[in-house]
Amino acid sequence: MPARVNPDVPGEAKLLRAVGKRIRGLREKKGLTMAELGRSARGIVYFQRQYVWKMETGRVAPSLAALAHFAKRLDVTLAELVKGIR
Numbered sequence: 001m002p003a004r005v006n007p008d009v010p011g012e013a014k015l016l017r018a019v020g021k022r023i024r025g026l027r028e029k030k031g032l033t034m035a036e037l038g039r040s041a042r043g044i045v046y047f048q049r050q051y052v053w054k055m056e057t058g059r060v061a062p063s064l065a066a067l068a069h070f071a072k073r074l075d076v077t078l079a080e081l082v083k084g085i086r
Contacts, residue, residue: 017058018085019067024056026074026081037073 027037034056038047046069047055054060062070071081 012061013058015085016055016061019062019082020056020058022081022085023070023074026076027056030074032073037070039073040069041073 023037027034033049034052035049038049038052039045047066051060055062055066067081068078071078074081
């Protein structure tokens, strides 16, 4: 089960929205749907479209493994994915 946003952690919701917005922008630039982003290049489903939507809108906190998957599918490094987000 994905981690939900913790209201007790200062700034977490804002940070998650910023990461989600970055991922959405890169996904749209690459021309991928949410479902395509959640799959591997070979079509194996790792993340359902609904999870990608929740992550892009800051409703869930993606794991480091999820972020690494999204970075790989978007052809960027994990560092590039989160660079400059505060």
